[in-house]
Amino acid sequence: MKRNIAIIMGGYSSEYQISILSGQNVFKHLDRSRFNPYRVLISTEKWVCLDDRDAEYPVDRSDFTTTIQGKKIKFHCVFNAIHGTPGEDGLMQAYFELLGIPQTSCDYYQAALTFNKRDLLSVLKPYGIRTAVSYYLNAGDTIEEDKILEKVGLPCFVKANRAGSSFGITKVMKKEELLRGIEHAFKEDEQIIIESFLDGTEVSVGVITYKGETLVLPITEIVSENDFFDYEAKYQGKSQEITPARISADEKSRVEETARLAYEVLGMKGYSRSEFILIDGVPHMLEMNTTPGLTEQSILPQQARAAGISLSDLFASAVDEALKQN
Incomplete structure (x- = not known):
């Protein structure tokens, strides 16, 4: 039986439009032979499910269902593509846990913790992870x-x-x-x-649960044309994102070990993308994103392709892992 998958996108933050692009890309690549994908737009004004012509159908928040042309649609799983609140800070995760609906990102506590940069770094410091x-x-x-x-x-x-x-x-x-x-x-x-200010080489690395295993993806080196990796650099072409990163084997090993340690110490699941500055070969963590960008140009999909993982497989694996844990 095909599973109904709600791809939630939008959100309540400044990242609304970026989230829409991520959600649309998941919708485009999710395997139709196995899943029935639905786009669900979450905003401060409304929660609606969109059909293929972008007609809107209200979502019943009491049970997260919708009715399309007289047929009630229940979702077997939620693919979380919301960046920022309420998709990356634990609110949606807690909501779906209460409803008993599996979802692809980490649990609510991990989401709330990682969304708070200073709390995240404070928790990781005792494990020897360096920071600014x-x-x-x-x-x-x-x-x-x-x-x-x-x-x-x-x-x-x-x-x-x-x-x-x-x-x-x-x-x-x-x-x-x-x-x-x-x-x-x-x-x-x-x-x-x-x-x-940390003066070194900036790198980004995805750690995901893929086919039941924790997988560290190829590392990306960030070279910004601006003073730092700001909005323009991320989304308007003002940077080079080089995968795999031009770093030594020892630096690569240290970044991989640190990123994996953070993922496992925190009890993460789903996708994560962590940012580091390498100083004299030592990675210093800046932050961890738990619903990273998922557009064709986003860093984590770039890294997945470099690892030989198609977007269809990447997205299907996230749904499979979520369904397994239900």
Whole structure:
């Protein structure tokens, strides 16, 4: 029997449009011989299922079903393609767990933890995973510029603590730019993290559960034309993404070991993509994404192709793993 798969996309954050592109790509490649894929658009205004002509059918939030042309559709599994809230911070994961519907991403606790950059890095530090020096601020805190810069130095990065796609990030080169960077980050989140600048090679690596096994994908080297891997670099062609990365065998081994360790320590499942800066061969973790971009151009699909995994197989495996654990 073919399984009905709801591909959720959209969300409530600045990553809404990027999520739509990811969801559409999953819909395009999900194997029709095994699955009946449905696009489900989640937004602050509505939850709707789209048919092939983009007609909208309301989703009943009490049981996550929809009725199309008089027929009630129940979903056997949810493919989570929402970047940011509510798909990457644990809210949708908890909702589907309550309903007993399997979904492809990690569980709600892991999603909430990894979405919070400062909590994630704090949890991983005792396992020997290196990070930047950081300073935390919450909305309403007194901002002591000298104290901040004494700890993290210049240049530094000011980041929204719970945001993706480089929204809310500023590279601060001099003290006069710090307040502006903090104000910019607070537009995205009421928590921010200020980190020391790590001068090294930036790499990104996917770790996934594939056909029942934890698999570390080929590493991607990030070479940005801008000051850092910002929104323009990620989505508007202002960077080179080189897979496999031009790093030594020893550096490759260290990144793979660190990424696998983080995945397993956290009890992850589904997809993850972690970002590191290599300094003197030592990986320093920046963050982990648990619903990474899934467009044709996104990093994790690039890495899957380099590993010889088609997008059809990549997406089908995620559904199979979710169904297995139900």
